[in-house]
Amino acid sequence: MNIDTPTDAFRHIQTAHCENGVTTALLRHQGLEFMTEPLAFGMGSGLFYIQIPFLTINNGPAISFRTMPGAIFKRTCKSLGVEVTRKKFSNAAAAEAFLDYKVKEGVPVGCQVGVFHLTYFPKEYRFHFNAHNLIVYGQDEDRYLISDPVMEDVTTLTRPELTRVRFAQGPLAPKGHIYYPEKVKPITDEMIRKGIVSGIRRNVRDMLRIPGNFAGVNGIRHTSGNIRKWRDKLGLKKASLYLGQIVRMQEEIGTGGGGFRFLYGAFLEEAAAYMQDDRIANISEDFTKAGDMWRASAIKMAGVYKGRLTEQKDFNEIADMLLDIRLVEKEAFQKLSGLNLGK
Known part of the structure; x- marks a missing residue:
């Protein structure tokens, strides 16, 4: 064949x-x-951030920029009654x-x-x-x-x-x-719109309202605080490896990172068309900005990993970049929360 x-x-x-x-x-x-891929990702509330405590992968911090494996498929199908x-x-x-x-x-x-x-x-x-x-x-x-x-x-x-x-x-x-x-039944535009709304609401909850310091926008702040301490706590070599691990999880392994922020922006553009609501399309620009910022932070972290950047100030700058990203994503999800979609 x-x-x-x-x-x-x-x-x-x-x-x-x-x-x-x-x-x-x-x-x-x-x-x-x-x-489409953006629609599946958004209806499945795929955008996320978490630094999983007490778990390491490839001898580095366990960080994910997306929701748990399997959740996107499960949620998207459920929202459509599949x-x-x-x-x-x-x-x-x-x-x-x-x-x-x-x-x-x-x-x-x-x-x-x-x-x-x-x-x-x-x-x-x-x-x-x-x-x-x-x-x-x-x-x-x-x-x-x-x-x-x-x-x-x-x-x-x-x-x-x-x-x-x-x-x-x-x-x-x-x-x-x-x-x-x-057992797929006929899907109407109204069902798609309801799936979009439920996906956005769930993502707002996951990024803004999960208690604790490890997940959502608070998880980004938690990682920022860790990065600021790693050089003194772990030594330059191990701290550099940890930053390399974040880059790998962000850009190579499929847990998302900047690319998922671009994808969520594309989802919001499609959602705006289904909902006939330009406000949603405007917020998509915030996630494109966040994606650009994640990519910039990855370049900086890669510089440390490759030995080009070695000073504490470099770790501080990376930590500050994550705080700036957190603020952009927090404000974007607050905007989505304030739209009162579906009401």
Whole structure:
């Protein structure tokens, strides 16, 4: 089989982020052609920030710029009244058997996998990160047909290769997690508008009103405070590695960062069209600004990681940049909260 183009039953879609792409492609496969990556991300309230306490990934701080893995798919489908099936497994044999059953039925399915052993990823992008998502949409003899939304073209994995990444070990271990939509009913513009409103309200809550110091805009301030102390507390070498970890989580591993702020801005532009409300489109500019600021902070952090910047003042400047980002995002979500959408 020539896999350069998928079968007629499934269309590969390249997107900026894996779970958004899987959600978009699976819903379009079910006939929901209106679905876009920004719309899936926004209805799923994907924008977030958290520095998870007492957890490290790749010997660095566990930081995410997006919501928990699986939440975007679950929330987007729920907001549209789409029933879903989600399963995890205690052993690989059961996971393989269920996957084979769905493949034979001709049902494309999403799978959560680990990145480190994905053979089609360039080596420099293989990290111990277990919240990547891809679609299995068919089988050709002993190879599964794979649509990975962050790749330009479709690809394949052997049975052992797919099983290995589906049962990767470590934080966020996927445990054979498989999911797909079913029982899709006709979707009206009114349902889309309600999904947009619920997505925005949830995101406002998550970024402004979660108690504590680790999540939302307060989480950004918490990380800023940590960065200010790392050089003296950890030493320059380890502190630099920690900043490198933030850059990796922000720009390379799929937890979002600046790119997700641009994506949320695109969602608000689409939302403004559905809601016929220019105020929403105006706020999208704030998230574009936040995205630019996150990218600038990543460049500064990379300078420390590569040894070009070594002074405490450099750490202080990065910490101040995060405080400025926090203020932009806080004010943007306060603006969204004040719109009283849907009322």
